[in-house]
Amino acid sequence: MSEKNGLFQKFEIAGGDFSRAGSVSTKIKEILKEIGIEPSVVRRAAIVAYEAEMNVVMYARKGEFSLYLTPHFIRMNIKDEGSGIPDIDLAMQEGYSTATDEMREMGFGAGMGLPNIKKNADKFEISSEVGKGTALDVIIRLNQAGKE
């Protein structure tokens, strides 16, 4: 898979910073919209970005959000340094959550984040190590050629 001839941007996410939570996703949505990506695709990418960003803010010390855009697909890599996920299968179940009251007060932590990300992705991979962090790799195709 080639990622040349595209756009690449990296964003830092600060863990625990609830006041700025979501600002990276807002930025990503603006970038994709400006480029002229189809609105329904922009929306899916924005939902993925927002849920992923919120997960970093809620569960990690810090994270790095990489956005790649090629003529055929959008790829988002989100890597964080944080508590990690002990049981990924369980975390992927709708409604399963380890959120604190503070997270729930923000309107999140209902156990919908990872399932929402998967639902909006064409390709979704997650890996995690307890005590170290979690990495997400998401691809959203822009056309049939975006298939691997």
Added chain:
Amino acid sequence: MKLRDIQKLLQAEVICGEDRLDTEIDSAGASDLMSDVLAFGKPGLLLITGLSNAQSVRTADIIEARAIVYVRGKKPDKEGAELARKKGIPILSTRFMMYRTCGLLYSHGLPGIIETEEKKQR
């Protein structure tokens, strides 16, 4: 239904977006859980919520909601209000509770998201 009609019906205060009260609203959804809104929200929806922090405005922006109604007299925080102005998302605040707000709008003909989808499919 125009946003202006919604404002009158809910006796709501316009927090921002005075100039957008003629916006046409054709569906609504209510939740305090932003992940649910992200999962089920459709573009153009009126978001009815009791969550009045900046995350509700960000969520509305991400799903392209047309406007937000805060229930139980809630007002956005400074950051949320600024973001809504920047993004051009009108915010209304009603003192009615969520149940009454939804009931009033529904009984005056504003459907939920799923019903709008069903209608399109017919």
